[in-house]
Amino acid sequence: MKFAIQINEGPFTHQAADTAYQFTKAALENGHEIFRVFFYHDGVNNGTMYGVPPVDDRNVSALWSELAEKHDLDLVVCVAAAQRRGIMDADEAKRHGKGASNIAPKFRISGLGQLIEAGIQADRLLVFGD
Amino acid sequence: MSTLHTVNKSPFERNSLDTCLSLAGNGSTVLLIEDGVAGALKNTTATQSISDAMGKGVKFAVLGEDLSARGLPADRIIDGISVVDYTGFVQLAADHDNVQSWL
């Protein structure tokens, strides 16, 4: 089965991104397909590469990057939500005159249409949030 | 059509479970996750509403990992609520026609 995942909260404050990660990992381990993971609202903060949590805690962003690397996941950060919150790739940073990009590996920035498309293409869409 | 409802908030903090139970019908399943697992315990002020919904044919499940994380023993949950792991969560999502998250 083909799942799409929407994540509405950032790492650490809410469990949403952790639950979504565990769900996604379990789905992949059980032979399901993840069509896309879409990060919206504060969920875009999962896409930062600058998080440095204590070594005895999990690094949620890095976990997503690793899972995406292993399974070729499509991790999409909503551009409108990301601009509000300062998550940028190199192109966005250049366009807005910011010094550097901060998007984590394997994440990409795109529009809300990607969420709607995920809803259309996937068999099930699950929303994780507060 | 059958719906998987997920509730991730404690019934002692928010009305998510109440609203969910007022809308969940026969054949649907309510899965309690994150802080929502508090609603799965026996002898709480939420227990009766869950029992009533079971009487209407609503099934219930609780995410075991979230119970364990919170130190809530699985032997204290309401009879008839099944404990699932993340794979079970995935299976529930696949087995129902759609998923409603009561955020």
Added chain:
Amino acid sequence: MSVTKKFVYINRKAPYGTVYALESLEVVLIGAAFEQEVQLVFVDDGVYQLTKGQSTEGVGMKNFSKTYAALGDYDVNQIYVDEQSLKERGLSMDDLQALTYEDEDDDWAEKSSMQLVNREQLAALIGDADVLLNF
């Protein structure tokens, strides 16, 4: 795109206190271009999103309440308000904006986009959805 699905947006949060209402509306507007069936549900504190006379100058935030009135122009005209949620909050439909659309199949007559629903009707809406977007 060949597939048409029923997208149901479940709005349960009040505006301004959190960003969910505003960003949900942004999804609805983008989603309207995809020619899917779209239904908006306002339940629990979500009913506060539609109140008349919102004025945000004092809090220094963008007033997006007028955008709801434009939904009809985007062919988003199936808007459901939960009766019980209104009652619990001491509100009635008179406290909400009257959202309308022009019906192209009826000589562009102006019609209400809003429908008051009970929990049984709301349960049916959720049950019939292909995609549920929760905010």
